[in-house]
Every structure is written in C-alpha cells, then in structure tokens.
Amino acid sequence: MPSASILIVEDEPLIARDVTRSLTALGYAVAGVVPSGEEAVEAVRERRPDLVLMDVMLAGEMDGAQAAALIREQQDVPVIFTTAYTDEDTLNRVKYAAPYGYLIKPFDRTMLRIAIETVLSRREVELRLAESERRLAHARKMEAVGVLAGGLAHDFNNILSAIIGYSEMAMNKLPEADPVQRMVDRIHAAGLRARNLVELLLAFARPARGEIRGRADLAEVTAEALQLLVPSLPAAVDLSSDLGQGGFPVAADPTRLHQVVMNLLTNALEAVGGGGRLRVALSRERGNGGERAEQDWVRLDVADSGPGIEPEVLERIFDPFFTTKRPGQGTGMGLAVVHGVVRGLGGQVVVESAPGKGSRFTVFLPPAAE
Numbered sequence: 001m002p003s004a005s006i007l008i009v010e011d012e013p014l015i016a017r018d019v020t021r022s023l024t025a026l027g028y029a030v031a032g033v034v035p036s037g038e039e040a041v042e043a044v045r046e047r048r049p050d051l052v053l054m055d056v057m058l059a060g061e062m063d064g065a066q067a068a069a070l071i072r073e074q075q076d077v078p079v080i081f082t083t084a085y086t087d088e089d090t091l092n093r094v095k096y097a098a099p100y101g102y103l104i105k106p107f108d109r110t111m112l113r114i115a116i117e118t119v120l121s122r123r124e125v126e127l128r129l130a131e132s133e134r135r136l137a138h139a140r141k142m143e144a145v146g147v148l149a150g151g152l153a154h155d156f157n158n159i160l161s162a163i164i165g166y167s168e169m170a171m172n173k174l175p176e177a178d179p180v181q182r183m184v185d186r187i188h189a190a191g192l193r194a195r196n197l198v199e200l201l202l203a204f205a206r207p208a209r210g211e212i213r214g215r216a217d218l219a220e221v222t223a224e225a226l227q228l229l230v231p232s233l234p235a236a237v238d239l240s241s242d243l244g245q246g247g248f249p250v251a252a253d254p255t256r257l258h259q260v261v262m263n264l265l266t267n268a269l270e271a272v273g274g275g276g277r278l279r280v281a282l283s284r285e286r287g288n289g290g291e292r293a294e295q296d297w298v299r300l301d302v303a304d305s306g307p308g309i310e311p312e313v314l315e316r317i318f319d320p321f322f323t324t325k326r327p328g329q330g331t332g333m334g335l336a337v338v339h340g341v342v343r344g345l346g347g348q349v350v351v352e353s354a355p356g357k358g359s360r361f362t363v364f365l366p367p368a369a370e
Helices: 013-026 037-047 064-074 088-095 109-173 179-205 218-232 254-271 334-344
Strands: 005-009 029-034 051-055 079-083 101-104 237-242 276-286 296-304 348-353 359-365
Touching (some): 005 037, 029 037, 037 051, 037 064, 218 237, 218 254, 218 276, 254 359
Parallel strands (some): 005 029
Antiparallel strands (some): 348 359
16 A cells, blocks of 8 residues: 655645545545645645645645745655646646646546556656666766776876885985984885875776685675774774674685775774774675666675764765865775775675764675685
8 A cells, every 4th residue: 555645735625635535545644734835835844745736726925836846946846736727827837847747626536546656656766767877977987086096096106116215225325323314214104105095096996806816705804804993992882793604705805805894894983983883794685676686695784873974975985085084084095995896896885874873884795606
C-alpha cells in the first residue's frame, strides 16, 4: 500500500475533507490541510511532504500558481493542481509553475490515485537521474584531477630528486659543527616531506588495476590496521569490530589496501577524539543491480559517532588537498587516496553523514576470484 505524504491546499472545507478521506482510503498519509498559498509555502518548508495537491484559486493574497512556483523553486516538491477552471487564462497562469499534473474537479478516487502514482513514479525517476548525473560529473572531475595530479607528481619527483640528492651530498661533506649543516638538514627534511606528499598524489592518480598482485585478505589487513591504531586510542573512545568469519579475499595489493583502511580509521578516530563510538565491520553483500552490479561484494564499514559532515563539505571530501583542518594539521589527501585506490580496484565508496549524527564510510570491493 502506498505511504507517500501529501499536503492538501484547499480553501473549501467540504472539498478538503472529501480529498482527505479519499487519500486516507487509498493509503496515503495526509501531511496537513491549509487554505492559502502563504500557509502552503510555510507548511511545505516545515513538513517536507512528497507531493502537494493545490487548488488554483485560494484564500489570501497568493494564489495556487504563485505558491506552487515558490514551492518548486525553494523546496523542489512536486505539485498537482486541483481546480474546476479549464479556461485558457487559468491554464496560461499555472504553466510557469511547472506543475506535475492538473486534475479537474470533481474527480473520483481512481483518477486521484492514477495522478498521484504517475507523479510519484516520475519524481523517483527524476531523482535517480539527478543522482546519476551528479555521480558522473564527480567521476569525470576526479578523473581529470587524477590526470593532472599524476603529471604534476612526476614533474615534482624529478625536481625533488635533485633537491634531496644534493642536500644529502652537502650534509655528508659539511662538518657537523658547521652552521650551514643545520640549514642544509632543514632543506633535506622539507624535501622528504614534499616527496611523501608526491607519493600520496601518485597513489591517488595511479589506477590500481595495473598494480594488482595476487590476493589480499581484507580481514587480515583490517585487523593489522586496528592493532596499529589501538595503542593510540583515547580512553574515551569505544572501539568495536566485527571482522566476520573466514576470510574476505580481494584482488588487491596489500599495501594499497592498507592505505585505504588506515586512512578511514584515522579519519574516524579524529572525528571521535574527544570521546565516542568507533565501529568497524566486514561483511559480504549482493549487488542490487542499481549503483552496484548484481554480483557479490566485500563490504567494509567504518562508522563513528562524531559531529558528522556538513552537506557542502560532503560534496568535496574526496577532492585532493581539500581539508577542514587548520594549516599544518593535514594534507587533504587521505580520502582522495581512498577514493582513487577503491575506484582503481573496481569498487565504490559510499558516505552517509549528517551534522550531529556521525559518519559512516562504506567501501565495496569485488571479491577475488577463486
């Protein structure tokens, strides 16, 4: 039985009651009944219904066409007009509101249900298409950034090789007491830090498929990463892990896989550094044929009870060098490396987070062939 939430905007009480009874009989949830366009805009903002049934002629200064246009612009909620008017002027006035349907009064329950189900189906398709387009745009952006990062990394490697090499030769030739020795030592240390950053860039830019050597057990890699993490775990952090029974073999280089797990664990630990829960779990899952193909997947979940991630930040967390940390506290390459490695292995990273509700990073990887 359908359970969509529907707001009724109708200034005739008898009609409003009849529509309410019809929606309830059809199994829909009525989000409320309001008589004016102004109240409709406010009700949609507060209650976020799935659909609005809107009369064109309403009480108040704002008619249905104006209210529907504001609702579509501000909240992007679909509207079906319900009206007894079929004249050309009325039709022209409601066109700019881009309604999803137009029901002529009086209408029966069958007509109402057909109109609602048609709109809800269309809305679902639109949302899926928008999400697919967003993912495609993000994938193209990351691919372009990866190509650029790889090219820059190789060029910087050549420059850094000279800086590190000549600074090492200078350090070997200078007496330890020479004041220049300390300056050259700082040049050498800065060169090594820059080389580490270049290696992160290369890890992000390099496709992992060309580097796969044999198999790696994700359970063993995760257990090893947890052993490294536990000694630095604050007492206020509650860590739980469920690595399942048996192995979770994937076709991957163990070192690259270790990078993925350690980066995810480190980020989660930073999120709950002041106290909270950190959960790590491994499982197997069958794809649904949607975002993930209908095949078996190895699933790694790293969840924390931290402050969560703002929506505008969530869109950029996999971008290289994007970080919310203060200067000197992070490079912004950790999650970029995670995304690059998992993508190269034919997998996917899914993030679920909201302010005040913690975060969950889920990695899906294809299992190694028997």
